Amino acid sequence: MLHVEEGSGNAFDPALGLVRPLDGLEPSEGEPVLTKTAHNAFTTTGLHRLLTERGITEVSVCGIRTEQCVETTARVASDLGFSVLFVTEATATHPLGAPGTPPELPLDELLADPRTLPAEEVIRRTEYALSGRFARIVTIGEALD
Incomplete structure (x- = not known):
């Protein structure tokens, strides 16, 4: 799960290249990588459906x-x-x-x-x-x- 704030110009703006999994936490092949724009991992991601x-x-x-x-x-x-x-x-x-x-x-x-x-x-x-x-x-x- 990655937090993104597109166009913000801050550390969460994917255009700056900082929004990525930490070294050693890269996803396995086929593992979903979700991005969130809210303060929780469910509201904007489809995570609830995926887990259910x-x-x-x-x-x-x-x-x-x-x-x-x-x-x-x-x-x-x-x-x-x-x-x-x-x-x-x-x-x-x-x-x-x-x-x-x-x-x-x-x-x-x-x-x-x-x-x-x-x-x-x-x-x-x-x-x-x-x-x-x-x-x-x-x-x-x-x-x-």
């Missing part, structure tokens, strides 16, 4: 922006009836500024603000919000078992 047609009832969720795209995907998957494994250690995010913080604030200024949530706290809070409600929190090893 294959009889898949459990999904493992990981990726970038733990509290945004990954959490939203877990919640939507749960709402659609899937059993959800949230693989926290296979997610990543960045510190979050307090409400009203300008999005273009340099990282050093963001981190200097005592109201900023460090990435580790964002991840911990995401686990608390999902655990037992929308997903089961698992390690990479547990997800692979």
Whole structure:
């Protein structure tokens, strides 16, 4: 699953060449590569149909922006009836500024603000919000078992 924002000029604009599977995660021959334009993996992709047609009832969720795209995907998957494994250690995010913080604030200024949530706290809070409600929190090893 790749997130794309065509014509945006940012890192998610496929024209810049940055939207691609990470090295070592290239798809196998015949494996579908879906692109998304929403904050979850279901809304704009046909993923629900693809999984349902294959009889898949459990999904493992990981990726970038733990509290945004990954959490939203877990919640939507749960709402659609899937059993959800949230693989926290296979997610990543960045510190979050307090409400009203300008999005273009340099990282050093963001981190200097005592109201900023460090990435580790964002991840911990995401686990608390999902655990037992929308997903089961698992390690990479547990997800692979």
